[in-house]
Amino acid sequence: MEWDERPGxxxxxxxxxxDVGDHALCAQVxxxxxxxxxxxxxxxxxxxxxxxxxxxTLAERxxxxxxxxxxxxxxxxxxxxTVTEMADDLRRLLHALHLELPAVFVGWSYGGLVTQFYATxxxxxVAGLVFVDPTASGTPPGSALVRDLSFxxxxxxxxxxxxxxxxxxxxxxxxxxxxxxxxxVMREVAQARQESGLPxxxxxxxxxxxxxxxxxxxxxxxxxxxxxxxxxSPHGQMTVAERASHQIPFEQPEIIxxxxxxxxxxxxxxxxxxxx
Numbered sequence: 001m002e003w004d005e006r007p008g009x010x011x012x013x014x015x016x017x018x019d020v021g022d023h024a025l026c027a028q029v030x031x032x033x034x035x036x037x038x039x040x041x042x043x044x045x046x047x048x049x050x051x052x053x054x055x056x057t058l059a060e061r062x063x064x065x066x067x068x069x070x071x072x073x074x075x076x077x078x079x080x081x082t083v084t085e086m087a088d089d090l091r092r093l094l095h096a097l098h099l100e101l102p103a104v105f106v107g108w109s110y111g112g113l114v115t116q117f118y119a120t121x122x123x124x125x126v127a128g129l130v131f132v133d134p135t136a137s138g139t140p141p142g143s144a145l146v147r148d149l150s151f152x153x154x155x156x157x158x159x160x161x162x163x164x165x166x167x168x169x170x171x172x173x174x175x176x177x178x179x180x181x182x183x184x185v186m187r188e189v190a191q192a193r194q195e196s197g198l199p200x201x202x203x204x205x206x207x208x209x210x211x212x213x214x215x216x217x218x219x220x221x222x223x224x225x226x227x228x229x230x231x232x233s234p235h236g237q238m239t240v241a242e243r244a245s246h247q248i249p250f251e252q253p254e255i256i257x258x259x260x261x262x263x264x265x266x267x268x269x270x271x272x273x274x275x276x
Contacts (some may be wrong), residue, residue: 020092023077027067031059035103039111042178044072052254079177083185087118102127122198128263130204135227138190141217203236204259210245216229
């Protein structure tokens, strides 16, 4: 890909195809300033998936990057089955775009797993981390049999829904692939956090305040993981989005913008202080 000039204003740019090796990823870049990478949920379609209000606000002070993962949306290739593949793809994308690094990585839901793993694998690329109601890593509570059946059944139900899904058919099929490999990805991330840990950069964890249907054991597991993420850094904080469900980017986007602003506002020597 040849690309010499980033968007110089807050208008919505046209998504571009970026060569990352044996396939191309569809990416969108808007705004100017330090790089802020938004990594979306399990569907993998990040372009347009965060809400215009949030992206426009962030682009007022940063270079905001969204993308569709491999094999998803308009991106080429096959859907990655491991989080290692996803992280490596993302790094190739950022370098192909010649973006300023280190960057602030914002991971929502499943994207929180991808950005965690990226941070353990490429810590020098990371200036800060913002996790938006991230999926918990490790092993969920309950019996192994029930978990295995759930992760086996859910993708099949999604593929069945896709038959009658109309315009939603493709996202449903893509989400089915993501869920089929979810347990392995959660284990990969938990192992990476245990072995390498996240870099000692500022971390913000935003957790949803409304979970009316989540079983108590799963809620406790999720909250414990969110607290553990914040505790990974001496500059880590956890915040509850009191008015929002899992859809925080659409229901309470200002809390994400505030978290990113806090990370971006740190003086240039903050990272050296943290690593020293």
